[in-house]
Amino acid sequence: MKFHHNLVTAIVHALQAIFIEQQYADKVIERILKSNPRWGARDRAFVAESTYNMVRWWRLLWFVLHETKAPEQPTEAELWQLFGVWALHHHGTLPNWTEVAGLNPTQIHERMNYARGVRALAESIPDWLDAQGSRELPEQWASSLHALNQQAEVVIRANTLKITREALAEHLQQQGIETRPIATDGLILQKRQNLFKTQAFQDGLFELQDTSSQQVAPALTVSAGMRVIDACAGGGGKTLHLAALMQNKGKIIALDVEAWKLKNLQTRAKRAGAHIIESRLIDNRKVIKRLYDSADRLLLDVPCSGLGVLRRNPDTKWKLSAEGLELVRTHQQEILQNYSPLCRQGGQLVYSTCSILPSENQQQIQTFLESQAGRFQLLSESTLFPDVTGFDGFYIAVLERVG
The missing domain is CATH 3.30.70.1170 (Sun protein; domain 3)
Incomplete structure (x- = not known):
């Protein structure tokens, strides 16, 4: 394969932005592609896919390069050599450039072979996260983790x-x-x-919208004319799906704590022709209290670790920490406790995450149902494992309010 120096320069700069400046990979790649409009489709694909893959295999590549963990502030020279490791591993060849001179192909292959025998290295994941997954999903973790390292389909x-x-x-x-x-x-x-x-x-x-994500809105079993609240609407992918399922009849109230996300949702709704969506910013407790007992259907697509969507957001595993995961779980339970009263008696609530960890899913529902606010009965729950479905990992629970 022939490598182009300017394209690899762009990849190195992308990695600097992602790991040194802590920017999100998708935004970094979007910006780089937008600033280089003359690149052809093949060049754009090479930059985007190579960057994502190097992010995905970040720990493995650093082990093969130096037999160490990735430094917090990698130098530009190190990132060029890291690309050399990736090029040799993925494409079977090294470019004849001074930046990658000195790399030893035999040594690289030997270290790669060793890494295959250590799961956290082979699957390129932090030790703490591998341990967490093993504890929570002892029988499913290895196959799920392997599936999450595959490139996501569009x-x-x-x-x-x-x-x-x-x-x-x-x-x-x-x-x-x-x-x-x-x-x-x-x-x-x-x-x-x-x-x-x-x-x-x-x-x-x-x-x-990934296939697994497309399973969430139908779980609400909405019909035309209903009053539906999407309490963690975000960018609105599931909100728009609900509008389509309701045939644009009824009302959907989209809530979020971020104004910019609701603004994006309004743009998307206009393009989709979904005119039954009303967005409201959660800027104080009164916004929620005014909506108590008003929803026929309530969607709580809560913030989560994002482990189920590592295939499309591989930088998540490097930005997440054990402490951060605990904060996420606390926030999930707070949302269940504080937002569930929006659902009227006899109405239904769907709790969903793009995670496969029981501590974010089944255990959260169990804790909620055992609490004073849990005046619901569980109708169904399912975990969509990526190794089983071939798509993103998701959890969907359907509950009915009985009190």
Whole structure:
């Protein structure tokens, strides 16, 4: 394979932004691609995929390079050598550049072979997180972890307010974009490509949404005319799905503590033609109290560790800590306790996370049901494991308010 020096320079700069400046990988890559509009599709894919892969295998690559953990402040020279390790491992060749001179291919292969026998190295994950997963999922962790290191497929959801899945597939095919059907309204791209510039996206015919994420809104069993509250709406992917399932009839109140997320949701809703969504910023306790006992359906898609979506956000495992995970779990229970009264008696609540850890999922529901606020009965719960489904890891629990 022929490497281009300017493209690898961009990768090195991306890694500096992600690991030294602690920026999010997706935002860094988006910015780099936007600032280099002359790159062709192949060059853009090389930069994006190589950066994501080096982030994914960060610990393994550093072990192979120096037999040490990654430094907090890696130098630019070290990052160039780290790319050399990646190039040799992934592409089987080294570029003939001074930046990677001195690397020993035999030594690299020997260290790589050793690392394959140590799971935390082989799967490139922090020791504490490997231990946490082993404790919580002794039988499922190894296979799930391996699945989470695979590249995620690009999945879209047809916006049925404007088009059917079959008509969308045909429409995209006419533009040279091949897909195959999955889930109820989902399509998987046969080949990775940028869809945001397509006219179909601009017209609001689809949203990017993984298959597992597409299972959350249907779990609410909504129907036209209902009053639904999405209490942790974020960017609104599931909110938009609910609007489509409700056929744009009824009312959806989208809540969040971040104004910029609700602003993005409003933009997306306008593009999708979803006019039953009203966004409200949670800037004080009164916002929640005014909505007590008002929702036929309540969605609590709570903040979580994000372990179920490591395939598309591999930098998460390097930004998360044991202390951070504990704070996340505390916040999840607070949301259950404080927001569950929004659901009326006889209504239903769905609690969901993009995590596979029981401490964020089943154990949270058990704690909630045993509390004074837990005036609900559990109707169903399921964990979508990535090694079983081939998609993101998710947890979905459906509860009915009985008191």
